[in-house]
Amino acid sequence: MEVHEYQAKQLLKEFGVPIPAGGLAYSPEQAVYRANEIGGEKWVVKAQIHSGARGKAGGIKFCSNTQDVWDAAEFLLGRKLVTDQTGAAGKIVYRLYIEPAADIKSELYFGLALDRSHECIVAVGSSQGGVDIEQVSSKNPESLIRINVELAVGMQPFQARQLAFQLGLEGPQVQQATNVFLSAYRAFRDLDATMLEINPLAITQADVVVALDAKMSFDDNALFRRSNISEYRDKSQEDPREMEAADRGLSYVGLDGNIGCIVNGAGLAMATMDIIKMKGGEPANFLDIGGGASAERVAKAFRLVLSDKKVEVILVNIFAGINRCDWVAEGVVQAVRKLKPEVPVVVRLSGTNAALGQEIINHSDLGMLVADTLDQAAEVAVNSVVNSMIGFRGKK
Template identity: 65%
Template structure:
């Protein structure tokens, strides 16, 4: 789960990270009033969306007067901010963060991520702050400093000092850098985060170390331990299909293809998508219905997949261990009777009670295409999609 910049700053400030004074606003008038409350001579107005690259897309403006703040917000509110991270559809702007501007002497990149290779928290830092880490890695790879944290002892001060000196931070500011890094690490570990990123972490002209921007991502599976973090979720920034799936206990990721997938188990779902690709098709989604594939759960999965208008065929691939094939078959039949399904449905069942499941599908009288293997199911799904597509072209030609 991602959270907004202002939320990440509030979280990090609770762990000792210094952030600029700022306030949230939901209208141009409120933004101008927030600036007057903050005081100062210059302010930065930032669109709050779950994406980087906001400045290049017009989502960050430096303002000197109330009028400039009002005009900047007039342009931001309601717009679809399109960056390299949002895709062409962009993300809607419904709130802005007004912050007092600071005089910057240096910019630093600082990130904490979970490194799957070492199974440790890795610190990634660079003196070339203000740039995306991908750009830094491509253009100036030698500037990147990495350090792995041993979980048995946690982040030690000597590691923080080593990183600070490698970044060229002057000795007088090292204690502030140590406090910032240790605060980020504590937030990362105590709140089950998967990423903490400050870009840029700035050294101001008055010799302060301040987090000018912040991003945090959290492990969805651990949110039950942190209700205060779960409350920060903003569904307006999420794919509505993925949001609906999460609310129903389904693991769903929308893709750009046209063959919908309903599968139990993440590994099997990945294999199903690969097999569809090998057969010449494109998966429309990743959908793992999990271990408890009851008829009701399968019906919910059908409704979710069909909410994607690009879907032109549905492949159900179930390997029943904890599940039962007869339950899944009942769910498929129930879904096809309750939901208007106007695309081919291909079902492959294997495992517990597979014979009973096949009989339920056969007795239903519904136009269900059955398959014995994953390869056969993928080939039949792609064939059915292409056949329907060809029929549609012929009908349009005849008209």
């Protein structure tokens, strides 16, 4: 789960990370009020969406008077921002964050992330923070400073100081940055975060270290014990299909393909997508309906997959260990009979009572295609897409 910049900043502030004064606005009037409330002569109006690279997409406006603040707010609110991270669909701006413009001497980058390959948390720093950090990481990755933090002991003060020195800081900047790194690490650890970025971590002309931007994401599986984080969820910024799936106890990730997948088990779902790709097709989603694939869960999965208008065929791949294939087959038949999908449905059943499950599918007279193996199922699904495309072209 991701949160907005202003929410991440509020969380970091509670752990001692210095952030500028700021205020939230939902209208141009509120934006001007916040600017006057903050005071000063120059402000920054920031679009609040779940994405980085907002500046390059025109989502951050620098204003030298309150009329500029009004104009920036009016321009941004309700606008769709398309960044490198949102994809072509973009995200709509529903709220703004107003801050005073900082007098910046230099911009740094600091981040924390899980390094699963080394089973640790990695702290990443760069002296080239700001809007071009993505280019720095891709074109000059050796310039990034990486420090592995052992989970058992956490980030140590000497590691934070080492990072500060490697970033070229000196004098009072070193202790300030050290405090920022340690505080940010505590927030990352105590809030079950999976990623934290401060970009830029600015050094002002007065040699003050301050977090001008922040981004955090959290482990969905830990939200049950983080009610304060759960309340920050903004469903308007998330894929509605994924939100619908989560609300119904399904694990779903939308993709750009046209073969809808209904699978039980995350590993089997990944294998299903892989073999679809190997056969030349494109999966439309990752969908794990779980071990207890009841008729109700199967029906929910069908509704969810069919809500994606790009889907041209549905592939059901079930391995029944705890469950039984005949139960799953009855659920599939009920779902297809009720929802009447206008796309081909390919079913592969394996495990307990697989033969009986296949018999139920074959005798349903619903026109579903039954496959004996995953390889065969993927091939049939891909061919079904190709045949439908040929038929469509023929009609034209």
